[in-house]
Amino acid sequence: EERVLCEVFADVLGLPRVGVDDNFFELGGHSLLATRLVSRVRTALSVELSMRDLFDNPTVTGLAARMEQPGRTRPAVTVRERPDVLPLSFAQRRLWFLNELEGPNPAYHTPMAVRLTGALDQEALRAALGDVVVRHEALRTVFPAHLGQPRQKVLAPEDLSPLLTVTPAGADRTEAIREAALEPFELSSRIPFRATLFTAGPDDHVLLLVLHHIAVDGWSLAPLVRDLSAAYAARCQGKAPDWAPLPVQYADYTLWQDDLLGDKGDSDSDASRQLTYWRSALADLPEELVLPTDRPRPAAVSHVSGEIPLRVPAETHRQLVSLAQEQGSTVFMVLESALAVLLFRLGCGTDIPIGTPVAGRTDDALDELVGFFVNTLVLRTDLSGDPRFVDVLARVKERWLSALAHQDLPFDQLVEDLAPARVMARHPLFQVMFVLQNNSRTELCFPGVNAEPLPVAPLPAKFDLDFSLSEEYGADGSPAGLDGTLNFSAALFDRATAEGIADRFARLLRAVVADPHLGIGELDVLGEAERHRLLVDWQGTAVSVPSMTLSDLFEAQVARDRDAVALEHGETELSYGELNARANRLARHLTGHAVGPEDVVAVRLERSPELVVVLLAVLKTGAAYLPVDPEYPAERIAYMLDDARPALVIDASWLASVDLTGTSDDSGAGTENLPAVNPDHPAYVMYTSGSTGRPKGVVVPHRGVVNWLLWLQEEYGLRTTDRVLQKTPFGFDVSVREFFWPLMTGATLVMAEPGGHKDPVYLAEVIRSRRVTVVHFVPSMLQAFLDEPSAAHCTGLRHVLCSGEALPAQLAARFRAVLDVPLHNLYGPTEASVEVTYSQCGQEGDEASIPIGRPLPNIRVYVLDGGLRPVPVGVAGELYVAGVGLARGYLG
Known part of the structure; x- marks a missing residue:
């Protein structure tokens, strides 16, 4: 047995001899050669080995010892008696049904273009093509329906139409080749193979072979090219090719496959045994891998694709x-592991399913046969627990060997049994494919003709992302690099995004080989330029901000024009001087009640001029105001007051006892003897909604709010003629803008009636009749406002600002259709000085989504992963805010 094993090892590896202690994988073995070795051993010694047996015993000595253990042998593929109705293989059946469901799809074409320079014998080529098609029945098989079910019909050689079309190349040969490669096949009546010769001159041609995947797989191209080369050489000499006959044909494999698997309803069958494994292996599989796409998935299937070259240099x-070799695995396993880690780092989670093809040629009788044997396996990788890369590799190896032991179950049967939620625009079970082509490359060899492979335009996308690599080796057998492509769905990804993914994959591979013992969260996927962009270039500009408080900003405007109208509410008007005098009078009163810096004053009032007076007065004392909306549930109010322990609660009854009226000349109306307030004192305490637990009081100092207000004025430029509507309940921090932005610029604050913020009819009337020029909406209220026909008459608006909720692109487009006014989208958590990012919605209305924009000056915004590392552009993560706009913290 050891002698026979040595011969088989040497034959499969292409070596003159192999010793009994030589390691199969160290000699250049990989998964595909391992599959071939197992089938050769079965034929030579009638012994059934698994891939795990070979990985656990990679030497002749070890494998011979393993073979002494009893085991069952699977039946060989042999010539079968043909039934009247010849069924399709399981893989063919899936493609046939897809063809019926979606129509002919070039995504399942396999094109091969070769430039032929020299004296080409066209008649010899024509005859050679006929020889190849006669030799391989799969190439002359059509797939008509019989009683509603597909069947194979192998055409007799005399029934074949001419195989070669000769056409002038024309001015744009590349486009002609692309169109020919995409021309659909009529599978029911035309064979799945065609050849076109584009002629540009007597010695300049391009041969395009296009095959449908229903008849070929990647492995098939090597025997196809070898046979075509041999047939052409023979026909040039006026002879027929002298081939050894093929042991079986594809139809024999089809019948053998049915017998091998048996009935999945039979618990003793291979189909049942393998299905049981896959049910367990793929239990609770994520329905969809959430990739960092540029656009949402379309409702209808789209095969529009793009292609990015992939190149891994020889040293890597x-x-x-x-x-x-060090980890007892294969290059395929390392690459598959790296891709799973990349998807994890791209925000896809820790449960990563990736599709990968297996050759399906588990019998050496199939080695030289053209046909569709490939099956697709789902390799699921668990990346939880921040494992080291070598740990991930060990997990992938274990999963892969188990999957290979159950590789015969057709993918379509697996999908049918697992019955995942089907979405026409999404591939079932996995959306990312990985292919490593490590079968030997065979090139066309025609006597007297130079053959140069040519690229063919990218085929339509079958998956969201499809990574395909081929290993290259030098003449001395040394690794010479990996070449391939990343095919991507252009319906989901921009080319720049796909290029970024390809670059990150290459960078990750370099990081993996540099230190495979690093945790996967530590492996670098960001380039220096991208890291600088994220951490520096895209952050808010550092600007100098005066050391002022909110009351300082207001008082500076009072000094500029005390007689201007500061506030309107119904028929009530207050000038800047009057408003300031009332606020000063109340501030003096509060200090008399021991209210001062760092205190909290709860304010429980409805929207009114008095509310504005109270807020300004509290700020002038150095205390922070705590808004308590009278409409809050009693339980929330009680909780807030108990949690905040305010020094004072100001409500309508308390305020009624205080005389606020007077002029600036009244004693007590000035700022004398008020406490010194600095920008680091708190301005307000705003409670969170409590949607993720108990509400928390957020303490926000003056410094960040002043930074934000000064930016607002710099960016949007309120004029003294502007009129800003105050409609937001003051328990929401957006109200801070409505109160204090107009009061620091000389504009007029127009106050809506209590409860008016809920009534779009009322709001449209107020905006129109009160000549409002600036207003804020949460998107849901903006939707209701636009539903009101009179909203279109609010033509005096200069700026409309949105925040508080995600702004749908459809809503932004609808706004532009109703009002010719700039629409601004802003974002900020309660734990910041109102807003930290901003963007202006585009004017074209064709955005797929509305971004929250870029950071304000003196603000830094980072998107980080669970390990607090910056994520790549387009990848989901947690949003972190830093800089002057950050709140002091939670109360207490």
Whole structure:
């Protein structure tokens, strides 16, 4: 047995000899050659081995010892008696049904273009193509329906139409090749193979072979090219090719596959056994891998694609080979592990399913046959617990070997049994495919003709992302790099985003081989330029901010024009001087009640001029106001007051005892003897909604609010003629803008009636009749406002600001259709000085989504992963805010 094993090892590896203690994988073995070795051993010694057996015993000595243990042998593929109705293989059946459901799809074409320079014998080529099609029945098979079910019909050689079309190349040969490659097949009546010769001159041609995937797989191209080369050489000499006959045809494999798997309802069948494994392996699989796409998934299936070249240099390839050997794995396993880690770092979670094809040629009788044998496996990788890369590799190896032991179950049967939620625009079970082509490359060889492979335009996308790599080796057998492509769905990704993913994959591979013992969260996926962009270039500009408080900003405007109208409410008007005098009078009163810096004063009032007076007065004492909306439930009010322990609660009854009227000449109306207030004193305490637990009081100092207000004025430029509507309940921090932005600029604060913020009819009337120029809406209220026909008459508006909720793109587009006014989208958590990012909605109305924009001056905003590391552009993470706009913290 050891002698036979040595011969089989050497034959599969292409080596002159192999010793009994030589390691199969260290000699260049990989998963595909391992599959071939197992089938050769089965044929030579009638012994059934698994891939795990070979990985656990990679030497002749070890494998021979393993073979002494009893085990069952699967039946060989042999020539079968043909039934009247020849069924399709399981893989063919899936493609046939997809063809019926979606129509002919070029995504399932396999094109191969070769430039031929030299004296080409077209008649010899025509005859050679016929020889190949006669040799391989799969290439002359059509798929008509029989009683509603597909069947294979192998055409007799005499029934074949001419196989070669010769056409002038024309001015744009590339486009002609692309169109020919995408031309659909009529599977029911035309064979799944065609050849076109584009002629540009007597010695300049391009041969395009297009095959449908229902008849071929990637492995098939090597025997196809070898046979075509041999047939052409023979026909040039006036002879027929002298081939050894093929042991079986594809139809024999189809019948064998049915017998091998058996009935999945039979618990003793291979189909049942393998299905049981896959049910367990894929239990609770995520319905969809949430990739960092540029657009939402369309409702209808789209195969529009793009393609990015992938290149791994020889040195990295060498290190990948070395790492694989050190860890008792293969380059495929290392690459698959790296891709799973990349998807994890791109925000896809810790449960990563990736599709990968297996050759499906588990019998050496199939090695030289053209046909569709490939099956798709779902390799699920668990990345939880922040494992090291070598730990992930061990997990992938274990999963892969188990999957290979259950590789015969057709993918379509698995999908049918698991019955995942089906979405036409999404591939079931996985959306990312990984392919490593490590079968030997065979090039067309025609006597007297130079053959140069040509790229064909990207085929339509079958998956969201499809990584395909081929290993290259030098003449001395040393690793020479990996070449391939990333095919991406252009319906989901911009080209720049796909390029970024490809770059990150290459960067991650370099990080993996540099230190495979790092935790996967530590492996670098950001380039220096991107890191600088995220951490520096895209952050808020550092600007100097005067050391002022909110009351300082207001008082500076009072000094500029005390007679201007500061506030309107119904028929009531207050000038800046009157408002300031009342606020000063109340502030003096509060200090007399021991209210001062760092205190909290609860304010429980309805919207009114008195509310504005109270807020200003509290700020002038250095205390922070705590808004307590009278409409809050009694339980929330009680909780807030108990939690905040305010020094004072100001409500309507308390305020009624205080005389606020007077002029600036009244004693007590000035700012004398008021406490010194500095920008680090708290301005207000705003409670969170409590949606994620108990509400928390957020303490916000003056410094951040002043920074924000000064930016507002710099960016949007309120004029003294502007009129700002105050409609937001003051328990929401957006009200801070409505109160204090107009009062620091000389504009007029127009106050809505209590409860008016809920009534779009009333709001439209107020905006129109009170000549409001600036207003804020949460998106849901903006929607209701636009539903009111009179909203279109609010033509005096200069700026409309949105925040508080996500702004849907459809709503922004509708706004533009109703009002010709700039619409601004802002974002900020309660734990910041109202807002930290901003953007202006575009004027075209074609955005897929509305961004929250970029940080304000002196603000830094980071999107970080669970390990507080910056995530790449487009990747979801947690939003972190830093800088002057950050709140002091939670109360207490």
